[in-house]
Amino acid sequence: SQQGEEDPQALSIQEGENATMNCSYKTSINNLQWYRQNSGRGLVHLILIRSNEREKHSGRLRVTLDTSKKSSSLLITASRAADTASYFCATPTYSGAGSYQLTFGKGTKLSVIP
Amino acid sequence: EPEVTQTPSHQVTQMGQEVILRCVPISNHLYFYWYRQILGQKVEFLVSFYNNEISEKSEIFDDQFSVERPDGSNFTLKIRSTKLEDSAMYFCALRRGASEKETQYFGPGTRLLVL
Numbered sequence: 001s002q003q004g005e006e007d008p009q010a011l012s013i014q015e016g017e018n019a020t021m022n023c024s025y026k027t028s029i030n031n032l033q034w035y036r037q038n039s040g041r042g043l044v045h046l047i048l049i050r051s052n053e054r055e056k057h058s059g060r061l062r063v064t065l066d067t068s069k070k071s072s073s074l075l076i077t078a079s080r081a082a083d084t085a086s087y088f089c090a091t092p093t094y095s096g097a098g099s100y101q102l103t104f105g106k107g108t109k110l111s112v113i114p
Numbered sequence: 115e116p117e118v119t120q121t122p123s124h125q126v127t128q129m130g131q132e133v134i135l136r137c138v139p140i141s142n143h144l145y146f147y148w149y150r151q152i153l154g155q156k157v158e159f160l161v162s163f164y165n166n167e168i169s170e171k172s173e174i175f176d177d178q179f180s181v182e183r184p185d186g187s188n189f190t191l192k193i194r195s196t197k198l199e200d201s202a203m204y205f206c207a208l209r210r211g212a213s214e215k216e217t218q219y220f221g222p223g224t225r226l227l228v229l
Contacts, residue, residue: 033217035220040203040225041222041223042205042220042221042222042223043157043205043207043220044220045217045218045219045220048215048217088157090157095162095169095170096169097164097165097169097212098144098145098164098211098212098213099145099162099164099169099170099209099212100162101147101159101162101170101172102149102157102159102207102218103159104156104157104158105156106155106156107156
């Protein structure tokens with residue numbers, strides 16, 4: 001089964017620094033998605049990168065995808081205290097009629113120290 | 115504006131009791147999902163629902179679980195006889211269309227505690 005695994009499990013940085021989180025998966029994918037979860041809250045979709053894309057930007061977020069290595073990275077530049085959250089990569093498994101379910105990794109817990 | 119809300123936000127129940135968790139879409143959606151997250155663990159897929167029927171379910175989604183859209187709007191997850199290990203955050207997720215651009219919007223979750 002497809003499975004995203006992030007590393008590091010936890011990351012602590014100073015405000016203003018960049019944060020890089022990595023994700024590896026096992027099988028071929030159509031796309032890979034990154035989500036954010038504030039403590040005890042729901043998941044917020046951040047960015048989707050297709051299998052034929054190598055890099056994608058959204059504001060301070062930069063995502064890369066290397067399908068040959070089955071890995072992706074999420075870079076948050078100029079981090080802020082408000083970026084403190086857990087970040088998950090997720091890969092879709094399609095079940096027909098356009099539906100898919102997401103398989104999530106264990107996540108990286110990011111702490112940004114003011 | 116949130117795409118979806120969930121009720122209740124928290125629920126405490128006794129083992130063996132039935133619980134119903136509700137997901138209230140704000141706008142029209144085609145695809146409905148339930149996920150759960152046991153404390154400190156991964157978010158896990160439970161079930162997907164499309165065109166008024168289950169389209170996919172995981173091994174977790176056994177006979178104790180059921181889903182429905184009783185009024186064509188709210189999407190519910192019922193656990194018939196709760197077990198201690200059902201304690202988790204339960205997230206509803208919705209998707210508006212079949213296009214790859216249409217991502218899943220997650221609700222804020224219901225925290226279920228089974229005693």
